Amino acid sequence: MRARLLNRADVLKIVDLLRAQGHEVLAPFCGRGRDTFFDTVTDANRDEIQIHLPNPYYPPKRYVLPHIERLLKVQRANGDWKIEPTFDEPKRAIFGLRSCDVAGIWHLDRFYLGRDFRDTYYDRRRKNLFLVNVVCTDPERDISDECFCLCADTGPAARDHFDLQLMDLRDGEFMAVAGTSAGEAMFAEPIFKKATAAHVEKRRAILDEVRKRFKNTTSWFPATVRYVSQGKILDKTWEEIGNRCLECGGCTYVCPACTCFTVSDRQVGPNEIERVRIWDACALQGFTRMAGGHNPRKAVHDRRNRRFFRKLAHYFIQRELSVACMGCGRCAAVCHGDVGMPSVVEMIRRATAETEKTNDQ
């Protein structure tokens, strides 16, 4: 069995071990108020790392896909272009990653590394990344009203794709599960003790209880995926969703599974430019605009729909092996118009089910 036990007091020693191995460790911290964030662990802030806290809105996606990433450095000399790819591949570990975000990174892995073309920049960054997942077990602090990982089938406990998973068994004990050989290698440290069948049973019992604490469990993903894939959604439903979108792009910014980017050249010296890629959002107006000004996707509901269509259409699910929504609930929390994923799924389900009923009569 790849499970071990450790004391509450020893949990942050994992961070120390990772730092000693040369990792830059990113961990969640609390600001003043609701705001929580991932930051680099230093000797000064190490003791302030939070195990239980609301998942930061700003997703840890940026550690595999920075908002602005330099792809090339290009220098001009005597009419020639010297083109040099630049890679940033720090040895990093994310500690305290929630299960939804573990699923998010796994989704990005399949997207950027799968199919015919492999993204070199993502690959290099990802290879050096060690993931320590913490299972959400505290209904007051870990789980918010917006969370719906149960519906997205990504949590509260990730089943795979982490290096190490930690779960609070309460009573001062944590269970550690290794997901990779790198994670299992950590078990050589004396802080890890053998777990018994009783501990495994306790883990199961806590998860059963935690599952009941989710408020948002009626997301109706499968029905919505079917409606979207079969083109059954009425134009007026899409328009209703679009009308509530303010085009701020916030949903894509906080989404752990959004992948779109734009590429831009910028001058950094008299004879030097750099080519960078920058996060982009299909909900924004300029996203599909072509040279000359023609924009095939004009209406706001076209753009708004695009994001949900992309995430929910069966075709893309087949291609990427999962719905491109991890159930983290961030879009629901940041959306001014209440058209985050849970609301949209509910709007689609209600409108389409009613239409189907009327048609049947």
Place this chain on the structure above:
Amino acid sequence: MPSATDNIYLPKPAVLDRVVDEIHEVKTFYWHFEDAEEQRKFRNFRPGQFAQVSLFGTGEFPASLPPSPTEAETFFTIRTVGSCTAALHALKPGEKFAVRGPYGNGFPMEDYFGKNLVFVAGGIGLIPLRSCIIYALAHRQNFKSIQIFLGARTPRDLMYRDNLRDWEQSAGVECHLTVDRAAEGWTGNVGVVGSLFKKPGVQVPIDNTVAFVCGPPIMFRFVIKDLLAMGFPERSIVSTLERYMKCGVGKCGHCCIGVAYVCVDGPVFTYEQIKKLGEDI
């Protein structure tokens, strides 16, 4: 196909050899890769594929490949519409830029062996179809009849004049031209490209035929209507779609139409597929 270690975003230096004026705001740029090995690899492209062209400091844009792989030279035919194309137009022979590719599925020309080919192009829609036409003529014995229907706004908007002359005079191909507005000295047809199908003496085969359609959206809609009315099955009509692309390799998301990434699933689609994309083209 690139290997796993290839950097898919890395363009390779290219040299501009010469520039030829085609029509108003459209020029053909002959170029080659600085590295002979790159040039050799690149020349295995298929008709209908495209490349990403880099003008450093301005950006990168996708461009159709008008040459056929059976031709010796590599070139782009580009209209100035935005900042990148303007930067290319400002380039002088001998100056450097960069290219990566070829990308996209291209036209499956081998699948069309033994068939009649009908090419219908409007305006600069001829750019991607030129590759197929030259390819088909180079493999003339593999195809049955070959017909070309070309439309342009005015006689001055007809591009690839040397090729047009060859096609008009060649025995192995039927070439029909039309313009929306005639000018002095124009003795040819006046009208939309679809009007050519009804010209006396024109017989468009339907069975065992592939129709290539490429042109501005309005022309595309009307030609499709004409072809369907003539009895063409939707799967026998092929086209190449265009979108702005930032990566060309299925990652950036800009070129998505419905369920398809134009860059990797296309840009070549049959009309049957285009109808099912689930979004306006």
